[in-house]
Amino acid sequence: MQRAVVMGGSYAGLFAARVLSEHAEEVVVVEPDAIGEDGLGRRTPQRRQLHALLSMGHRRLERWFPGLTDELVKGGARLGEGEDVRFYVDGRLKAPVAESRMLGATRPFLESRLRSRVERLATVRFVRAEVTDLLLRGERVAGVVTTAPGADPAEGRPAGEELTADLVVDATGRNSRLGEWLTRHGWDEAPVDRMRIDLGYATASFQRGGELGSTVIAHSSPGPASDYRAEVTEPGALAAVEGERWSVVLAGYADYRPGPDPDEFLRRMRRCVEPIRTVAEEATMIEDVVTYRFVESRRRVHSRLRRFPGGLVVVGDALASVNPVYGQGLTLAALEADALAAYLRTAPGPHAPALGYFRLAEAAVDAAWQLSTAADLAQPHVTGPYPRGYRAQKWVADRLTEASVRDSDVNAAYMRVVNMEDPPKALTDPRLLARAARVLLRG
Numbered sequence: 495m496q497r498a499v500v501m502g503g504s505y506a507g508l509f510a511a512r513v514l515s516e517h518a519e520e521v522v523v524v525e526p527d528a529i530g531e532d533g534l535g536r537r538t539p540q541r542r543q544l545h546a547l548l549s550m551g552h553r554r555l556e557r558w559f560p561g562l563t564d565e566l567v568k569g570g571a572r573l574g575e576g577e578d579v580r581f582y583v584d585g586r587l588k589a590p591v592a593e594s595r596m597l598g599a600t601r602p603f604l605e606s607r608l609r610s611r612v613e614r615l616a617t618v619r620f621v622r623a624e625v626t627d628l629l630l631r632g633e634r635v636a637g638v639v640t641t642a643p644g645a646d647p648a649e650g651r652p653a654g655e656e657l658t659a660d661l662v663v664d665a666t667g668r669n670s671r672l673g674e675w676l677t678r679h680g681w682d683e684a685p686v687d688r689m690r691i692d693l694g695y696a697t698a699s700f701q702r703g704g705e706l707g708s709t710v711i712a713h714s715s716p717g718p719a720s721d722y723r724a725e726v727t728e729p730g731a732l733a734a735v736e737g738e739r740w741s742v743v744l745a746g747y748a749d750y751r752p753g754p755d756p757d758e759f760l761r762r763m764r765r766c767v768e769p770i771r772t773v774a775e776e777a778t779m780i781e782d783v784v785t786y787r788f789v790e791s792r793r794r795v796h797s798r799l800r801r802f803p804g805g806l807v808v809v810g811d812a813l814a815s816v817n818p819v820y821g822q823g824l825t826l827a828a829l830e831a832d833a834l835a836a837y838l839r840t841a842p843g844p845h846a847p848a849l850g851y852f853r854l855a856e857a858a859v860d861a862a863w864q865l866s867t868a869a870d871l872a873q874p875h876v877t878g879p880y881p882r883g884y885r886a887q888k889w890v891a892d893r894l895t896e897a898s899v900r901d902s903d904v905n906a907a908y909m910r911v912v913n914m915e916d917p918p919k920a921l922t923d924p925r926l927l928a929r930a931a932r933v934l935l936r937g
Contacts, residue, residue, distance in 0.1 A: 495660035495844045499524060499638055501625045505601070506810025506827035507665030508608045512558050513835045514663070515615045522657065523612070526624040526643035542784045543697045544731060544743035545601040546713075546821025550914040552597055554828035559611050563597065566607055570736030571599035574711045581713050581909070582767045583895055585727030589902040591909055596711050598733040600741060601824075626654055628662070628675045634804035634845045635662045660844040662806050663834075668792075670812035681803055684794040687863070690877070691817055691870050694751025696785040698759055700740040700777035706769055728765040729819070732773060739780070740773050745819050748875050754783045791816045791866060793859055796852040804845045807834060807852070814859040816866040825914050829858040864918050865911070894921060897930035900937060904930050 495518040500507045503525035514521045547555070556563055567573055579594035580587060597604075612618055622643060629637035637658035664672045673683035713731040730744040744752045744762050752762060756779055763774035793814035796802060809830045816822055833854035842850060868891065870876050871884060881887070898905040907926050910916040920926070 496520065497522065497659045498661040498663065499657055499659040500663045500665055501638060502665035502667065502810070502812075503527075503609065503620060504665065504667065504810070505605055505608065505824055506812075506830065507663070508605070508612050509558060509827055509831035510663045510665055510807075510809050510834060511612050511618050512615070513831050513838070514661070515612075515617045516835075517838045518660070519617060521615075521618045522659070523618065523620045524623050524625055524638065524640060524657070525620060526622065528622065542600075542602070543695060543786055543818070544733060544741045545604075545824060546731070546733075547597045547599075547604070548821055548825040548913040549595050551825030551828050552595065554825070554832060558828070558831065559608065562607060562611065566597065566599055566604065566736075569603070569607070570738070571597060571603065572734040572736075573597055574734070579711050580769065582727070583899055585767055586899050587767075588899050589905040591902060591906045593906070594909065596733075598711055598735045598741075600735050603736050621657075623655075625666070628672075628679065628806075629656055629658065630679050630803060635659075635806040638662060660805060664806070664808045664812045665810045666812055668811045668815045670808075672808065672812065673794075676803070682799055682801070684796045684808075685798050686792050686794050688790050688792045689867050689870060689879075690790045691788070691873065692748050692751075692790075692875065693745060693788040693817060693819065694747070694785065695743055695745040695788070695818070696752040696754065696759060696783050697741060697743045698756070698779055698783045699781040700742065700773055701780050702734060702738045702740045703777065705740075705772050705776045706734075727767060728762050730763065730766045730770050732770045740777055742770060742773060747873055751787065752783075752785065754785050756783055759783045788818055791863070791870070793863055795856065797849065797856055802847045802849070804843075804847045807848045809834070809855070813855060814863065816862050817870055820862075820866050820869070820912070822862040822866065822914065826858060826862055829914070830855045833858065858914075861914065861917050890927070891921070893934060894926075894930050897933040901929070901933040904933060 497520045498514040498518040500511050500521065500523045503523045507523060511521050511523050574596045576592055576594055577590050579596050582588065613620065623640035624643045625638045626641050627639040628635050629639055637656055639654040639656055641654050664670055677683055711733045728744060730742060733741050735741045742763060744759065746752055752759065760774050763770050796808065810827045813830065814826065834851055836854055837848060837851035840850065868887065871880060872888065894908060898908040907920065911918055911920055
């Protein structure tokens, strides 16, 4: 390809640009926001929330950006391994998994280092502009139309500038306008699967001292929204991050969403698992509580379309955005980059519909969707749609979860699926089910 254009320069867009740098003479990343060296400045509302990088996402990060982990750790990020990585179910610590590995870093810090790497690629350049439309020629997307960021139409929006391309990547996030642009030009918008979950979460930072040793990551998933009582463990997560800080996130559904009040935040922390309680009691909050509401999971399924323009692919939250408490978003972006690389290695015509890419990317999305929505359907306020055989699947999943609390081997297999290293069907392996049954019978 002569030129590829990536719309959006956040995590998914940066991964896409890295992949495209091996296949295009020029890669242009179009980004409307002015980004500081600290990674702040982007309008993405959830950027200041605690993000998880699952082990599969960490491996893909190292594959596309070798040595970045060492660079992040030298800059202050914390690498948790073995017993430093702790997961809880209903307040109970799960059995340890020796090979556990998670990176503690805020998203702005991680993304700024990623952007620095991409900026140094000889074939990549960044343009500060806002995409306002697609440029189509016949049956393919031939580029984008851009304008100055934040231009006010009431004051006379400047004439759009055309930026031609052999391939355009939509990495503009959940609020992507791609469907609007496609219908404007006579194409169908991709069908959307939705599941309303009405999640709220909030993140606060604390000065890190010697409260819990050098590195701890603790995570406890939300239970049913109707189940919160004083004696029930609050859901939340904790990570040691750069700047000698603890980053703590609390989550809740429906009317139990956490708010911005710091006193309420601390009260809820004191009802969390032990590591989070310790930080509430011994560490000092150093930043305001930042909240975010996530109303629904959604995925756009392009493979269901009967026709789709060539020269166009979609990555990141513009393709799929699932319940963030499971930490799949950053890893999905990396797996979609893998899918793009695998597709481009087949040497397709750059102007052809990228159906091969969408089939590969949607396989990763399907796995994340299956895991997150199966857990969400356990919430009494979530009304479906329920997949066939859901009750039987939930019964088996609950037994495996219980066994994973008691047995390291069961938990290792369980966490490989949670970390997106293995597909969900790995949990139906007869040998795993037999071991889980023996563990439960011993109990």
